Amino acid sequence: MRLKSLPYTFKRYGNYYIQIRLSDGRSYKKSLSTDSYREASALMISIIPHLSFVKSLATPIPVFESFLSNLIASERKAERNPLLPQQPMVVSSEVLEPQPPVKPEKVLTLADAWAMYKDVKGRNWTKSISMANERYIEVLLTVLGGGADVTVITKQDIKLVMEVVENLPKRVVQPYRSMTIQQLIECDDVPPDQLVGVEAIHKHLKLYKSFFKTFLTESKDILSKSPTDGVVAAPSKARFGAYSTAEMKKFVGWALKQPDGWQKWIMLLLAYTGARRGEIGKLEKSQIKFDEDSQRYYFLIAEGGQGKTENATRQVVIHPKLIEWGFMEYVDRQWKERIFSEVAGANMTKIGKVFTDLRDQLGIPYLDDYGQRRLLHSVRHSVCSAAMAGWVSNILHLQQTVGHEKTGGITKRYLHTFPLSSVSYVIDGISWES
DSSP, rough: OOOOOOEEEEEEEEEEEEEEOTTOOEEEEEOOOOOOOOHHHHHHHHHGGGGHHHHHSSOOOHHHHHHHHHHHHHHHHHHHHSOOOOOOOOOOOOHHOOOOOOOOOOOHHHHHHHHHHOOOOOOGGGGGHHHHHHHHHHHHHHHHHHTTTGGOOOOOOOOHHHHHTTTOTTTTTGGGOOOHHHHHOOOSOGGGBBOOOOHHHHHHHHHHHHIIIIIIIIIIOOOSSSSTTTTTOOOTSBOOOOOOHHHHHHHHHHTSSSSSSSSHHHHHHHHHHHOHHHHOOOOOTGGGGETTTTEEEEEEOOOOOOOOGGGGGGEEEHHHHHHHTTTTHHHOOOOOOOOTTTGGGGGGGGHHHHHHHHHHTTTTTOOOTTSOOOOOHHHHHHHHHHHTTEEEEEHHHHHHHHOOOOOOOGGGOOOOOOOOHHHHHHHHHHOOOO
């Protein structure tokens, strides 16, 4: 089904934003504070007649800001109290002048901008340089989307792309050599010696800076400011860090306040299972089972491939808090087999986008005190670190729960899977709620 679109709007992390180009070359963007097409459409019906005045700056931006804020507040009030009569808004006459219908502006997409860049810069590239640049830009296009408007890409977006780059495995070794870029991005638990090198990371960023700053900003004047300004590349060999208990409580506290959707439940599941992003994002209803011996519900994680060992297939008990907070009811309400169909498959990068934005919103640093990187995957490290420092004394129990290869030297061949009742305490001991 084709998605509905609204003129002068775009969607970011689910919410609608208004975007217009001002006569002085600046771009004006503001959230409409809604993820509903109906609400956004109702707002735009009232907004569009005034846009030509705003674009020409005949209506000052502060006046339009006030009008827009009042309009959004009025729409919210009407939504909560549909039986209340609508109150007329007192707005500057500058804003209320009638205007003829406005045609939506054509945006320059990221893919089209890259084609422009290649047409100008690529003439002198050798075959090897051209192939390398296509690999570097492929990450950017996959994470942000080739159809993204280049004028709305932010520094935060570029930082997210660079975090993805730093977490990529080397493409020259198996099993990564035969993977698509989407599969490479989804790889979790890549050993440090198999991550891309420092030189490759800096080459990615060098190309992005040339594309956004030198070409789109300085040469073509398409952007007033490059989103790559101030972005630096962290060394790839830095180990993954873990979040502190206080930081994990911030993540969980945020999730518990969210609407009943994938953003809430994926965050909670990651925090209370120690599972990988891909394992949670691709969960299906059939993977939720009941164990008669322990009388507990559990996930049957069966995420093979992509370099994972047979240990990746395992039973993970469902934490009592998740059941208390309504996870099973949420699953029952999903009409598709995939519980989080919005972010499964090619849309998996949405999870990282939302998490990176949330981490910054909560004021949690990307690097810890030891210079170790903290990504979405670091939530898994946090669960393992907390368990080993606290209530888990048998490393084999933890390794089975999180899907790591069991240690044990020559006795490893005699190690079998522990029953769920013996290892459920590993999950039950997790406590991130305040």
